[in-house]
Amino acid sequence: MTILVTGGAGYIGSHMVHMLADAGERVVVLDNLSTGFEWSMPKGVPLVIGETGDQSRVAALIAEHQVDAIIHFAASIVVPDSVRDPLGYYRNNTMNSRALLEVAVNSGVRQFIFSSTAAVYGNPEKSPVGEDATLAPMSPYGSSKLMTEVMLKDVGVAYGMKYVILRYFNVAGADPALRTGQSTLGATHLIKVAVEAALGMRAKLDIYGTDYNTPDGTCVRDYIHVMDLANAHMAALTHLRGGGDSATFNCGYGHGYSVLEVVEAVKRVSGRDFHVELGPRRPGDPAMIVADSARIRAQLGWTPRFDDLDLIVEHAFAWERQLANLRKDARAVGRHT
Numbered sequence: 001m002t003i004l005v006t007g008g009a010g011y012i013g014s015h016m017v018h019m020l021a022d023a024g025e026r027v028v029v030l031d032n033l034s035t036g037f038e039w040s041m042p043k044g045v046p047l048v049i050g051e052t053g054d055q056s057r058v059a060a061l062i063a064e065h066q067v068d069a070i071i072h073f074a075a076s077i078v079v080p081d082s083v084r085d086p087l088g089y090y091r092n093n094t095m096n097s098r099a100l101l102e103v104a105v106n107s108g109v110r111q112f113i114f115s116s117t118a119a120v121y122g123n124p125e126k127s128p129v130g131e132d133a134t135l136a137p138m139s140p141y142g143s144s145k146l147m148t149e150v151m152l153k154d155v156g157v158a159y160g161m162k163y164v165i166l167r168y169f170n171v172a173g174a175d176p177a178l179r180t181g182q183s184t185l186g187a188t189h190l191i192k193v194a195v196e197a198a199l200g201m202r203a204k205l206d207i208y209g210t211d212y213n214t215p216d217g218t219c220v221r222d223y224i225h226v227m228d229l230a231n232a233h234m235a236a237l238t239h240l241r242g243g244g245d246s247a248t249f250n251c252g253y254g255h256g257y258s259v260l261e262v263v264e265a266v267k268r269v270s271g272r273d274f275h276v277e278l279g280p281r282r283p284g285d286p287a288m289i290v291a292d293s294a295r296i297r298a299q300l301g302w303t304p305r306f307d308d309l310d311l312i313v314e315h316a317f318a319w320e321r322q323l324a325n326l327r328k329d330a331r332a333v334g335r336h337t
């Protein structure tokens with residue numbers, strides 16, 4: 001039996017595919033390569049280039065590969081973009097997930113793991129935030145993911161499909177073996193932007209807002225290493241295969257760092273200084289969001305291995321350097337990376 005990974009050529013998806021391949025699982029990837037790269041996947045894993053909303057294509061690949069579980073990563077993920085283009089986000093995240101779920105149900109796929117987000121909580125009343133907190137997204141991105149959570153719950157009731165919803169906090173870092181990492185062009189996520197600045201690939205780093213109600217005035221986030229996140233999916237898969245019930249889990253460590261603390265960590269770990277500019281708030285950003293991750297630790301036995309900001313930054317920095325070399329080599333031979 002085979003696992004279909006949508007978005008498997010993307011940042012988190014490619015780490016997942018490497019981990020599944022390392023574990024000897026059979027995998028097929030569906031990715032439109034809008035932000036992903038075929039080279040980020042392990043050799044030998046089949047890649048279907050296409051849309052998750054293309055129902056006949058997806059039905060055919062599920063039948064051909066005998067898919068019995070889906071891990072659904074493919075999505076648009078940039079909060080401010082979603083504020084500018086909500087309908088695009090509802091199409092790519094919500095409508096395509098609906099189309100995928102329909103095919104999954106009709107094809108008899110029984111297990112589904114969904115990439116959700118801490119953005120479903122909005123600005124939580126309590127920190128750390130637990131899974132049962134009020135869901136009040138502050139951006140179309142968060143709403144687009146919450147709508148899929150709602151669909152999954154209804155689909156579970158109506159058709160008996162079992163699912164695990166994983167609400168990601170702020171994902172960063174890279175495969176310590178440097179087989180893949182965050183490679184998106186024009187990335188906007190803090191640690192990625194900061195390591196690019198440390199490598200001189202950007203003139204400066206802008207800090208979006210210094211007047212938040214947080215200890216140093218900048219936003220606080222719970223940064224989780226991408227390998228620990230991929231491991232959470234492995235644990236979810238084991239749970240579903242063992243007949244476990246559908247469930248929703250936060251994926252974070254339970255402690256947060258401010259934007260200024262992250263910038264300091266990047267300067268310290270990289271040993272490089274870069275220009276930082278204090279600027280206005282960015283729309284759609286909650287002040288503080290930190291995970292209560294007691295549930296996933298207790299119910300799935302998830303134990304993080306990389307709960308260390310400096311290590312996350314070290315891996316992100318090492319990957320960024322490697323990526324710069326890969327791109328230089330590729331340009332030299334006229335290849336696209």
Ligand code: UDP
Pocket residue numbers: 079170188189190191193205206207208209219220221259282285
């Ligand atoms: N941020 C920043 N400068 C940047 C990128 C991000 O100050 O160049 C801040 C952003 O406003 C937020 C935090 O860093 O408070 C994390 O943002 P990111 O985009 O990495 O993830 P998000 O929490 O929006 O999913």
